[in-house]
Amino acid sequence: MRRFQRGDARAFPELVRRHRAAVFAFVLRWTQDRARAEDILQETWLKVVRASTDWSPRARFTTWLYTIARNACVDGARRERARAAEPLEAEQVSTESHDPERAAAASELRPVLEAAIAALPDAQREVFLLREMAGIPFHEIARMTGAPEPTVKSRMRYALEALRTRLTEAGIDAPAGGQVA
Amino acid sequence: MRPPVPTHPEDDRLLELAYGEVPASEARALRQHVDGCARCRKVLDGISEVRTAFRSIPEEPAPEKGLESLLAYGEQAAARARSRRGGLRILALLSAATAFAVVWLMLPGSSRRSDTLVQAPATKPPDVLAQAEVPREPVQGAPARDEADRVKDAKENEAKTLRRLASPKFEPTSRAEQAKEEQPSPGRQAGADQLSKQKGVEKLDAPREQPKLAEAPAPSPSDHEAGARSAPGELAGALGSAGGKAAVAGSSPVGGTGAMTAESTAGAAKKRSATERADEGTANRPSSAPSSPPAAVAARPPVAAAARPENAATEDKAAAAADAVSAPAASPPAKSASKPVPPMQSMRMGAGSPEKQARLAEIRRQLETARGDQRKALLMEKCEIEASLELGPDAVLTCSMVSREFPGTAEAKRASELARGFSVQLPTGSER
Numbered sequence: 001m002r003r004f005q006r007g008d009a010r011a012f013p014e015l016v017r018r019h020r021a022a023v024f025a026f027v028l029r030w031t032q033d034r035a036r037a038e039d040i041l042q043e044t045w046l047k048v049v050r051a052s053t054d055w056s057p058r059a060r061f062t063t064w065l066y067t068i069a070r071n072a073c074v075d076g077a078r079r080e081r082a083r084a085a086e087p088l089e090a091e092q093v094s095t096e097s098h099d100p101e102r103a104a105a106a107s108e109l110r111p112v113l114e115a116a117i118a119a120l121p122d123a124q125r126e127v128f129l130l131r132e133m134a135g136i137p138f139h140e141i142a143r144m145t146g147a148p149e150p151t152v153k154s155r156m157r158y159a160l161e162a163l164r165t166r167l168t169e170a171g172i173d174a175p176a177g178g179q180v181a
Numbered sequence: 182m183r184p185p186v187p188t189h190p191e192d193d194r195l196l197e198l199a200y201g202e203v204p205a206s207e208a209r210a211l212r213q214h215v216d217g218c219a220r221c222r223k224v225l226d227g228i229s230e231v232r233t234a235f236r237s238i239p240e241e242p243a244p245e246k247g248l249e250s251l252l253a254y255g256e257q258a259a260a261r262a263r264s265r266r267g268g269l270r271i272l273a274l275l276s277a278a279t280a281f282a283v284v285w286l287m288l289p290g291s292s293r294r295s296d297t298l299v300q301a302p303a304t305k306p307p308d309v310l311a312q313a314e315v316p317r318e319p320v321q322g323a324p325a326r327d328e329a330d331r332v333k334d335a336k337e338n339e340a341k342t343l344r345r346l347a348s349p350k351f352e353p354t355s356r357a358e359q360a361k362e363e364q365p366s367p368g369r370q371a372g373a374d375q376l377s378k379q380k381g382v383e384k385l386d387a388p389r390e391q392p393k394l395a396e397a398p399a400p401s402p403s404d405h406e407a408g409a410r411s412a413p414g415e416l417a418g419a420l421g422s423a424g425g426k427a428a429v430a431g432s433s434p435v436g437g438t439g440a441m442t443a444e445s446t447a448g449a450a451k452k453r454s455a456t457e458r459a460d461e462g463t464a465n466r467p468s469s470a471p472s473s474p475p476a477a478v479a480a481r482p483p484v485a486a487a488a489r490p491e492n493a494a495t496e497d498k499a500a501a502a503a504d505a506v507s508a509p510a511a512s513p514p515a516k517s518a519s520k521p522v523p524p525m526q527s528m529r530m531g532a533g534s535p536e537k538q539a540r541l542a543e544i545r546r547q548l549e550t551a552r553g554d555q556r557k558a559l560l561m562e563k564c565e566i567e568a569s570l571e572l573g574p575d576a577v578l579t580c581s582m583v584s585r586e587f588p589g590t591a592e593a594k595r596a597s598e599l600a601r602g603f604s605v606q607l608p609t610g611s612e613r
Contacts, residue, residue: 004255007263012255016248024243034241042247049251049258110238132235137202153193160196163231172234 001061005052016045019062023069026133030073030125032118040076044069066134067144070126077122109172116166124159127152189221190214199228537566557583561592568599576600
């Protein structure tokens with residue numbers, strides 16, 4: 001990012017190559033909608049370019065990047081909620097609803113997990129995605145979200161518990177592999 | 182370092198342990214506890230289970246849509262950043278250069294300006310003078326530069342007398358000559374324009390009148406002298422002031438405008454000299470030359486002498502030089518005693534002029550060697566003859582020589598009275 005700030009034209013493609021897929025996955029899991037995720041992904045990277053002069057090396061780039069992505073997701077969710085108040089709401093809800101059994105049967109883990117994540121409260125999903133996908137430490141998530149760090153940890157625990165319950169309910173055992181740190 | 186945890190750790194602590202946010206030493210203690218605690222191990226396993234399941238899902242590939250435009254946008258931003266940095270660098274360099282220039286102008290200002298002022302006239306004016314003096318004929322007596330300096334010094338004091346000489350009685354000997362004198366050549370006008378730009382109107386106006394009057398009677402070698410004398414004087418002043426202004430401005434005009442002015446003025450001087458040479462050639466032709474060379478030659482120094490009697494020694498030199506110049510020029514009239522005087526000249530001099538002119542020529546010849554009372558008598562006689570012949574400039578010149586060389590005498594008073602008849606007030610010596 002420092003190279004990009006200095007005007008190195010090759011630095012930006014490198015940043016995109018490293019982080020774009022992860023950001024997209026994060027946004028997609030947040031939004032549970034591919035089209036919206038694509039829009040938010042583009043919006044996120046445009047914001048990265050525009051705000052590149054504001055970035056300070058004191059902050060980790062990933063934290064800064066996912067903060068932008070998270071804010072874009074929050075704004076997108078707000079817009080979606082406003083749109084949900086309109087007549088299309090029923091149809092949209094119906095598309096987002098899912099049948100865990102059918103999904104598990106269809107493709108096992110992914111649909112169950114995606115559905116479980118989508119079913120999480122926004123605050124829990126946010127913390128879960130930021131920590132699990134973006135790898136942002138809890139204290140930084142607390143700073144990003146403006147919530148106290150213990151609250152962030154509680155949300156994370158609740159999210160993990162809910163996901164585990166969902167996976168168990170779907171009859172999906174966690175793959176062996178021990179602890180993940 | 183924390184000791185091994187005897188009791189169950191907080192769930193948040195286990196969460197931090199699962200995500201590797203616990204320091205290594207504490208993590209070891211926690212793991213020791215978890216290994217021996219079924220409850221805590223269950224919590225930790227539950228977290229790991231979800232994480233493992235989540236990581237087992239392959240990541241969705243990012244869409245290619247919008248990637249190209251995004252990269253182009255990033256490239257533009259990088260270019261902007263480069264130009265911004267470059268601009269800032271240039272700005273910094275310019276600021277530094279400006280600051281340096283300001284410091285250079287401010288701190289050693291006096292010495293630098295004086296250097297420039299010294300250099301400006303030292304480089305250009307000599308060329309101008311050289312060019313202006315090239316067509317000049319050799320003059321006996323003081324060097325030309327001394328003459329120029331002396332004339333420059335005397336300018337202020339001459340101004341009053343010259344204005345008096347500008348009275349109708351001191352009209353040039355012929356209207357054609359007057360017109361010639363009043364019409365500046367294009368080169369001269371160009372030079373004057375350049376000078377007016379440099380010096381301002383008020384400075385140019387005064388010198389413009391003086392050469393006209395000094396040159397008014399007729400062109401002659403000494404007229405060239407007078408013209409060349411005044412021109413370099415003006416040039417020196419103009420260049421000096423231009424150099425000064427340019428130096429104050431502290432920019433290239435030092436070489437630009439100053440050089441241009443010098444060159445154009447030199448050109449003007451050249452053209453003027455050429456014009457005057459042409460005039461001289463015309464004037465030397467007996468048939469069409471209604472000129473009186475001696476009067477023209479001598480017109481200038483006595484005027485200066487009348488204005489500055491205190492510089493008698495210097496003025497004597499000028500008078501001697503004028504006489505020396507006028508002597509050879511006067512010799513033709515002396516020869517003309519035997520030859521018939523051209524009709525035009527006779528008409529100008531009036532009735533009986535051949536005899537009087539012969540006498541004047543004789544007086545001039547005698548004045549070369551005469552001293553004391555003899556010189557006084559000769560000058561007085563010459564003054565009276567010229568006055569009787571209405572030769573205003575000549576009479577004023579001769580009378581001023583009487584009043585200057587023999588102040589306080591009856592002849593000086595008489596000469597003053599004669600000069601007053603031509604609206605010129607000469608010092609008699611008693612006022613000193």
